[in-house]
Amino acid sequence: MDERTEDRRDDVFVDAAALAAELAEEHPADIAEALDEQEPKTASAVLASLPREQQVEILDGPDVDLTSELIEALPVEEAVRLVSDMSADRAADLFRWMDEPARSHLFARLAPETQAELGRLLAWPEHSAGGLMTTEFVTVPSSWTVGETLRHIRETERTRETIYAIYVLDPLSQKLLKAVTLRRLITGEPEQPILDVAPRHDPITADPLMDREDVARLITKYDLLAVPVVDENAHVLGIVTVDDMIDAIIEEGTEDAQKFGGMEALDEPYMEIGFFSMLKKRGGWLSILFLGEMLTANAMQHFEDELESAIVLTLFIPLIMSSGGNSGSQATSLIIRALALGEIKLKDWWRVALRELPSGLVLGSILAALGMTRITVWQLAGFHDYGEYWMLVAATVGAALVAIVTFGSLIGSMLPFVLRRAGVDPASASAPFVATFVDVTGLVIYFTVAMVILNGTLL
Amino acid sequence: MDERTEDRRDDVFVDAAALAAELAEEHPADIAEALDEQEPKTASAVLASLPREQQVEILDGPDVDLTSELIEALPVEEAVRLVSDMSADRAADLFRWMDEPARSHLFARLAPETQAELGRLLAWPEHSAGGLMTTEFVTVPSSWTVGETLRHIRETERTRETIYAIYVLDPLSQKLLKAVTLRRLITGEPEQPILDVAPRHDPITADPLMDREDVARLITKYDLLAVPVVDENAHVLGIVTVDDMIDAIIEEGTEDAQKFGGMEALDEPYMEIGFFSMLKKRGGWLSILFLGEMLTANAMQHFEDELESAIVLTLFIPLIMSSGGNSGSQATSLIIRALALGEIKLKDWWRVALRELPSGLVLGSILAALGMTRITVWQLAGFHDYGEYWMLVAATVGAALVAIVTFGSLIGSMLPFVLRRAGVDPASASAPFVATFVDVTGLVIYFTVAMVILNGTLL
Known part of the structure; x- marks a missing residue:
């Protein structure tokens, strides 16, 4: 009996290492899909054998059900380390999704600044701009040049997946003045002031309580990759990115189709709901x-x-x-x-x-x-x-x-x-x-x- | 009678100049919305008084009905100049939309290389990846460095709105090797080879005949800003960008809702259809x-x-x-x-x-x-x-x-x-x-x- 258990554990171990080696060259979205088909134990073992950067990319994927399964199956120190590296919006989704008591246990282990950041995000309603936004964004003072901005991004923002635009702030009031897309930034000369490459119009912004359908309309109308969420003092609280918006548009479409068909929205895929x-x-x-x-x-x-x-x-x-x-x-x-x-x-x-x-x-x-x-x-x-x-x-x-x-x-x-x-x-x-x-x-x-x-x- | 006509023409002229001055600081999407409420004659007069860059941005907007109205109301030389500057996918949409004989007249006046480019795009079915793609994309040989690539973009690609990723090609076969996002590019050191900042996985690509719903699934699954469309030899034909995809997802949603409601899809807004x-x-x-x-x-x-x-x-x-x-x-x-x-x-x-x-x-x-x-x-x-x-x-x-x-x-x-x-x-x-x-x-x-x-x- 004991021997058989041993054997089985070995099997799982071998599978995990082999699977990790096989998956390492795949796109994180494909790795996530492969992990979703495994038992949580195996999946978390595979995850642990992957390079660090990929681990975070997989957990940052849209399947929050998978992320919570993986996080719960990992040793708690490992889980804490990974959650701290995840993008803030995905980590907030994870805490919205997880059940007690695992949720509270994990949250209590996070660093105080991570707790504070997540707490701020979790305070907003789930389907509002505040609930969808992430806090990874890049701001620079309006006195900087293009070259200074590029150097800043290179030196301090390496890990941020969501740099779609640079938000230019008034150096004194910290108010948002302009949004500069990456494209505009790199077509500028290094010595040009950043305001030179900014568009003429004021930045398009969202209020944190704006409904996700209205945020989607903004992003669609103005062809944005991300929309900054600002408070009443024009301070940037976070950004809602286009990929989250697409997920939201598709989810709204499904909910509408189901409501229209005469039922409550299922909120889960047909084959997975109980x-x-x-x-x-x-x-x-x-x-x-x-x-x-x-x-x-x-x-x-x-x-x-x-x-x-x-x-x-x-x-x-x-x-x-x-x-x-x-x-x-x-x-x-x-x-x-x-x-x-x-x-x-x-x-x-x-x-x-x-x-x-x-x-x-x-x-x-x-x-x-x-x-x-x-x-x-x-x-x-x-x-x-x-x-x-x-x-x-x-x-x-x-x-x-x-x-x-x-x-x-x-x-x-x-x-x-x-x-x-x-x-x-x-x-x-x-x-x-x-x-x-x-x-x-x-x-x-x-x-x-x-x-x-x-x-x-x-x- | 003559006097009244004169007067009215003057009115239109004054309105157009004043409106252009008033709108100049607005976002192109808002200017487009304002123009949509004017008579075509006035709207095209306002357009003509705006700075060049904004003119093209407005015509590149998603409202192809407005674009065709504006183009038809402009003097033909002006129309030809603007169409040549529009992004290729929007220009192709315009020609799909316009009625004869205006369509053929305009097409005949374009430069041969523009005609050839548009002809290639128009050959694909409207709702396929080929029909949605644009031909403005940036490729560099895999032998280049990050710095060379950045300089290339700065010097030759200033006007391209759709630089979301750089496509790295094999210098000999011109086959697509990697896709490098702008974010990865600017976080690299200038002297690094471009392949150093490329992701490990192969680029996600679409076939030109792929249906737009499948392209949308790719973009959603892999959180892409653009997906390259490649032929059977892995040569890049164009890219489908995320903003076009959102428009397509919303359009599909509307069509599905209407078909589901027991009618043919209207293809036009409720208040505008005859x-x-x-x-x-x-x-x-x-x-x-x-x-x-x-x-x-x-x-x-x-x-x-x-x-x-x-x-x-x-x-x-x-x-x-x-x-x-x-x-x-x-x-x-x-x-x-x-x-x-x-x-x-x-x-x-x-x-x-x-x-x-x-x-x-x-x-x-x-x-x-x-x-x-x-x-x-x-x-x-x-x-x-x-x-x-x-x-x-x-x-x-x-x-x-x-x-x-x-x-x-x-x-x-x-x-x-x-x-x-x-x-x-x-x-x-x-x-x-x-x-x-x-x-x-x-x-x-x-x-x-x-x-x-x-x-x-x-x-």
Whole structure:
């Protein structure tokens, strides 16, 4: 028994050294991927056999789950040393992610200045500019030359991966004056003042509480590699870099797609999330929508007499309801996305309504034409007998379709404004929510139209 | 009359000069935004009054619609001069966008070498790495030192906005050996060979025909600012930069959201697309879904006898149908996103099926419990009378919900695999498509379950 355990340990040891040698020439992102497939014990052994610089690069990768696994599997002195070398934003992510008590144990072992730096970062909300920023950035006084700046970077900033721009400060007030990209810096002559190679415009900056979606908009609009986060005194607190922003944009996209599909955002990859966590995130919304949809049964009960006297009306209920849902879902997805991209603002709601009203009328008329043709063809060709008053039935279906599609387009386009106004993410389950709402109102519209048109004949 | 025209021309002239002076200190992206709000004539007059460098920066912005408007409104010599100075990828975008005959007229006036360069870029498909790349990049032979490289950039590459990395080539074969980021370059000593500051791993490269979504995945995974596009001989053809990639990721997100909402991707902002173009993109899918949904009428007709003998069954049709649709839409949006992010591959379809089957059963059981409780409470509290066999009706609704939600989850999760396999974008209208499919089959399931459970009583 003891021998077998020994053997197994040896195996792990041999594997780790061999794997480390094999992986050493790979890109850190590929090494991380390979480590992710190993047991934490093996993975941390491989990590320990890699060159120092690569260790930090791997831990600085975007997979915080892997980083925390590796850190927890390492001897604590080693873990402390590596966490101190990690970029500050990634280390903060790690502490956001780790579970207690490992989290507190590790934090307590860090040097006081590292604790203070991480504490400042962790104080900001996770999805704000402050929560995304890193504190590794380069500032120089505006009195320096290009050559002095380059020498400073060469001598003191060797290890910083995130030098995309140099931030030029007023030597007295330490206020941010200009941002100089590396490209501009190296195209300057060494003896030129740094302000000579700075752009004319003021630096683009973010407030620490700015939401990550707004930071993404800044970075996209101004084609930035990094945006400095400044406080109310124009002092630089940190920078948000473009690679973190891409990760955030993709994460937002996934969350929006999932919310839009009618569930809570999973926050974890589909294959990795636990079965019951997934059920919870899906079952909650599914039940809420189900409870909402129960109102259709109430609506139907209300019209039960009409149903019994004109059973032919029931044949078209699914068709009419789904058309309202589809038109609402189109309008909602259009407007959510346009709002998210900043193409339209809250105050544009009436412009949107003025576009959706005629759109709905035209789209509804197209479907009405299709629906009425269907009934007419089936009736005349003898596929089905819709009864003596089939023309009135066709008219009812047509009129109801125009009304419901118009209503669906209007409600679908206005709901995102209402949600945004109320401070709720417009993507939250909105397509199924619109569909449910339109289903219930659609039934009422359908039967009301029927009572008007079929009054004195079928009803 | 003549006098008024004169006056108006004067106004435009004064406006343009004043506006140019006012905007000169702004960021080019903000100037572009201001110009976008002006008439093309005024905007091009303002552009002409700005410093040369800013003119090119504005035209290099992401709004190709604005760029083409400005270029078309300028005198042709001026337009030719500016297009020659634009970055090659933006100029290629411009020619992709412009209408004939302006496009051909402008192209014919360009210098032969510019024509050849643009021709090479325009030959690649628009959404491929080749179609996105720009030809402004810096290569140096591997025999150079850091100092030589820096001097080369300073002397010859002043105007290139896209220097994110230096590509080191084999001096003989011109094959790409290493990619050196600017940061690594400036932290090296001037006399060091450039290969000394290169990373250990081989450069990450893209094939010119690689789809933009795959290029985005490379850039995200490896945290790159630019990825070199190389041919089969490892010769660098161009680079795709991170800012173009962000634009592409956001555009893909919008397209996916719109397709998912059940329409064709608009390709233009909601407020800018023409009314009839929008109707076409929405009406097409709406009609297709409507035609599909007509099958529900067929299904209902098929069960008309059952409907007449058990009108109570109709009350729950909308409830049951929408539950199937919602569960299908959840599963579909989860899987589409996981496929898009590469979290799951085509070959994982059976793993997904094995997760969705129990998920569907549990979710369906939850809804069944809710639905049966609703019927029981309403019956016992006297809110509504579901008849003598109300318990059997409740059982029918419950069993149908379990079956339909399970079926919806399975179909919804498998459809993206089928579409991807068939070479179709899984995002294409899939949620409404799944809902339509599940509506029709859901009705059949409902009535079949009813015939089994209610056989000999209501039916």
